[in-house]
Amino acid sequence: MDYLSDERKKSDFDVEAMKVAWAGSIQEFQLSDRMAKLVANDPVFEKFTRPMLGRKELLKNTLRKSAHAWKLIIDLRLSEEEAKWLRLYVDEPAYTDLHWGMFIPAIEGQGTEEQKKKWLPLAKKMQIIGCYAQTELGHGSNVQGLETTATFDTRTDEFIMHSPTLTSSKWWPGGLGKLSTHAVVYARLIVGGQFHGVHGFIVQLRSLEDHSPLPGITVGDIGLKFGNGAYNTMDNGVLRFDHVRIPRNQMLMRVSQVTKEGKIMQSDVPRQLIYGTMVYVRQTIVADASKALSRAVCIATRYSAVRRQFGSRDGGPETQVIDYKTQQSRLFPLLASAYAFRFVSEWLKSLYLDVKQRLEANEFSTLPEAHACTAGLKSLTTTATADGIEECRKLCGGHGYLVSSGLPELFAVYIPACTYEGDNVVLMLQVARFLVKTVSELGHKKPVGTTAYMGRVASLMQKNSAVQTAEGWLNPGAVVEAFESRAARMAVRCAQELAKFGNPEEGFAELAVDLVEVAVSHCQLIVVTKFFEKLQQDIPGKGVKESLEVLCYVYALFLLHKHQGDFLATGYLTPKQASLANAQLRTLYSKVRPNAIALVDSFSYTDHYLGSILGRYDGNVYPKLYEAAWEDPLNDSDVIDGFHQYVQPILKQRLHSAKL
Numbered sequence: 001m002d003y004l005s006d007e008r009k010k011s012d013f014d015v016e017a018m019k020v021a022w023a024g025s026i027q028e029f030q031l032s033d034r035m036a037k038l039v040a041n042d043p044v045f046e047k048f049t050r051p052m053l054g055r056k057e058l059l060k061n062t063l064r065k066s067a068h069a070w071k072l073i074i075d076l077r078l079s080e081e082e083a084k085w086l087r088l089y090v091d092e093p094a095y096t097d098l099h100w101g102m103f104i105p106a107i108e109g110q111g112t113e114e115q116k117k118k119w120l121p122l123a124k125k126m127q128i129i130g131c132y133a134q135t136e137l138g139h140g141s142n143v144q145g146l147e148t149t150a151t152f153d154t155r156t157d158e159f160i161m162h163s164p165t166l167t168s169s170k171w172w173p174g175g176l177g178k179l180s181t182h183a184v185v186y187a188r189l190i191v192g193g194q195f196h197g198v199h200g201f202i203v204q205l206r207s208l209e210d211h212s213p214l215p216g217i218t219v220g221d222i223g224l225k226f227g228n229g230a231y232n233t234m235d236n237g238v239l240r241f242d243h244v245r246i247p248r249n250q251m252l253m254r255v256s257q258v259t260k261e262g263k264i265m266q267s268d269v270p271r272q273l274i275y276g277t278m279v280y281v282r283q284t285i286v287a288d289a290s291k292a293l294s295r296a297v298c299i300a301t302r303y304s305a306v307r308r309q310f311g312s313r314d315g316g317p318e319t320q321v322i323d324y325k326t327q328q329s330r331l332f333p334l335l336a337s338a339y340a341f342r343f344v345s346e347w348l349k350s351l352y353l354d355v356k357q358r359l360e361a362n363e364f365s366t367l368p369e370a371h372a373c374t375a376g377l378k379s380l381t382t383t384a385t386a387d388g389i390e391e392c393r394k395l396c397g398g399h400g401y402l403v404s405s406g407l408p409e410l411f412a413v414y415i416p417a418c419t420y421e422g423d424n425v426v427l428m429l430q431v432a433r434f435l436v437k438t439v440s441e442l443g444h445k446k447p448v449g450t451t452a453y454m455g456r457v458a459s460l461m462q463k464n465s466a467v468q469t470a471e472g473w474l475n476p477g478a479v480v481e482a483f484e485s486r487a488a489r490m491a492v493r494c495a496q497e498l499a500k501f502g503n504p505e506e507g508f509a510e511l512a513v514d515l516v517e518v519a520v521s522h523c524q525l526i527v528v529t530k531f532f533e534k535l536q537q538d539i540p541g542k543g544v545k546e547s548l549e550v551l552c553y554v555y556a557l558f559l560l561h562k563h564q565g566d567f568l569a570t571g572y573l574t575p576k577q578a579s580l581a582n583a584q585l586r587t588l589y590s591k592v593r594p595n596a597i598a599l600v601d602s603f604s605y606t607d608h609y610l611g612s613i614l615g616r617y618d619g620n621v622y623p624k625l626y627e628a629a630w631e632d633p634l635n636d637s638d639v640i641d642g643f644h645q646y647v648q649p650i651l652k653q654r655l656h657s658a659k660l
């Protein structure tokens, strides 16, 4: 029985066509759908019991699933793209994520042709397992502050890898603790007693025969992390070197080379390329944000349509909680954000692929913008997604707190995204630096790409919003101009404040809070603009484009409402115009309402991937919650273990004293 069928009938767009719009293309949809079903129908990938497992059992279970996934990849001859989708739908962080997601990309991006030829075939056949060992106990954000040393020994033509202090211990790398045989280790290059910057080195950690750590290497897991199950399927590790020798050709040498004689040779490649793997991964994290947020939103939306509270008249049904305006005002902006992040990630991927091609051809001019966009959008989308998952839990009331809602584990597994691959505040400060530089160069350099609007800064500073009615806000030009003006005005005002400091670094430190706000406003502008640009494309299917238009305005006007202080303080909007935007937002919520279930169905998530009783496709929530309660190990017996030993004596004592 489909308890949500009435809801599904209300929608006025073609859901199958929306699935394609969400996936990006029919090919991508079919590929993803095939992998989702493959995983959902395979009992090895069962995940409901995960939060009940102890750490060792949990990790072993992950190894079993990863081995099975690898067997499927080989047996079914899956392409790299198919394998990525398969791992996504298995939905369990594993050592393989870092192997494929960072170790291999680090060698691809920073290795020489010779190094790639040697290491990539081994890694791609999984004859070695690698991780990305950058962060240390004492330093994560400050990469130039890393303490591990790689000292070149001209006599033996080797580097000596060493951990000189406790704080130089590598700490956090995923897959390092128990599984990696190799790592790309970031360390201070020392040649002839001089420091020559931080570089990556391929280091073997464990024997390929019996997996024991090699001499001079101390390696282990850093311990239990937040939440049951969640990210504890990953062996984040600690690593120390005691004068471990590696051949010279294991330094990744695309950026700088060390000769046999101990000479440093700089190629034309900028040193920032050493950070290139982070640009790649940050871009994938933006795509992951839309997946995580859409999952949470799918659960909360379906459950909000099933759940009823108050409002019964003449014995009729109570009100579906999704019909409360307050519920809509919390839920629908998140639904719109999931779509907004999906489309901005699509754009970011194309930007990244373009930069990658240019880098391969030794053309580096677009790298700073790619860094700013990946850093800023990673920060913006992961912050919003982490907050959004928690909001979805609250939107589900008490049942959202049950593990079987799927939300607690999703939250626990997701929130480190605000920290890993760059703390979100640190990353926004990188965007701010890029913007301040752009403003300072306005007189002699035409801004391009995502900062092109700064080229119109004079008019953006003068012209105020012309919107006169609530309908006036349903105009892409009016909305985009509002976001451009806010971002440009905030950036210019900050630049003026900065100019008052004799020492720019001192000014940057003092104004850091304002600078982060400038960076956020710039990144929100990018997301809004890319959503409108998406709507310029041909999007087939009855009502699909119209529904996306509604979501685009919801996303933009919700941000405008949330940050109205900025829009008012910069003088671009009057209080009346801000309140008209809010009135329009209320109208938009009622347009989303009939389509809400169809909009989350369009994510095309299987019940397996959602992993939530509240978010079941058929809406059959209460019987399934009731059944699941009886499957809890505590309900194996009527009287629990420990009762006779610890509780009964207390009860008996009470009976005894009552008799007295």
Ligand SMILES: CCCCCCCCCC/C=C\CCCC(=O)SCCNC(=O)CCNC(=O)[C@H](O)C(C)(C)COP(=O)(O)OP(=O)(O)OC[C@H]1O[C@@H](n2cnc3c(N)ncnc32)[C@H](O)[C@@H]1OP(=O)(O)O
Residues within 6 Å of the ligand: 084, 097, 098, 100, 101, 102, 132, 134, 135, 140, 141, 142, 143, 144, 174, 272, 273, 275, 276, 278, 279, 281, 284, 367, 368, 371, 419, 420, 421, 422, 423, 426, 430, 433
């Ligand atoms: C099969 C596929 C699966 C896909 C899944 C993938 C994996 C999924 C996720 C897995 C889960 C977890 C993985 C987590 C992994 C990690 O966390 S790895 C560790 C990440 N660490 C960080 O992100 C550290 C953050 N810190 C930094 O990035 C910096 O070093 C920082 C930029 C903050 C340092 O600032 P400064 O000290 O000012 O920097 P400098 O070194 O002096 O350099 C400044 C110049 O360099 C430019 N820059 C900085 N970063 C980059 C970059 N990434 N790319 C290009 N350019 C960069 C910066 O703009 C300065 O340029 P300028 O001098 O102004 O011209």
Ligand SMILES: Cc1cc2nc3c(=O)[nH]c(=O)nc-3n(C[C@H](O)[C@H](O)[C@H](O)COP(=O)(O)OP(=O)(O)OC[C@H]3O[C@@H](n4cnc5c(N)ncnc54)[C@H](O)[C@@H]3O)c2cc1C
Residues within 6 Å of the ligand: 098, 132, 133, 134, 135, 138, 139, 140, 141, 142, 171, 172, 173, 174, 231, 236, 416, 419, 420, 421, 422, 423, 424, 425, 426, 429
């Ligand atoms: C689950 C997980 C997986 C990870 N996987 C890996 C991995 O595979 N490989 C790897 O190398 N690393 C990994 N890391 C480490 C991760 O990349 C770092 O933790 C991250 O970059 C943040 O650095 P940090 O811990 O030094 O934070 P810190 O920099 O110590 O941050 C602490 C606080 O200080 C603030 N702060 C720091 N610097 C500044 C500044 N300049 N201005 C203002 N505020 C500042 C931050 O905003 C934050 O509030 C992982 C971390 C986690 C949690």
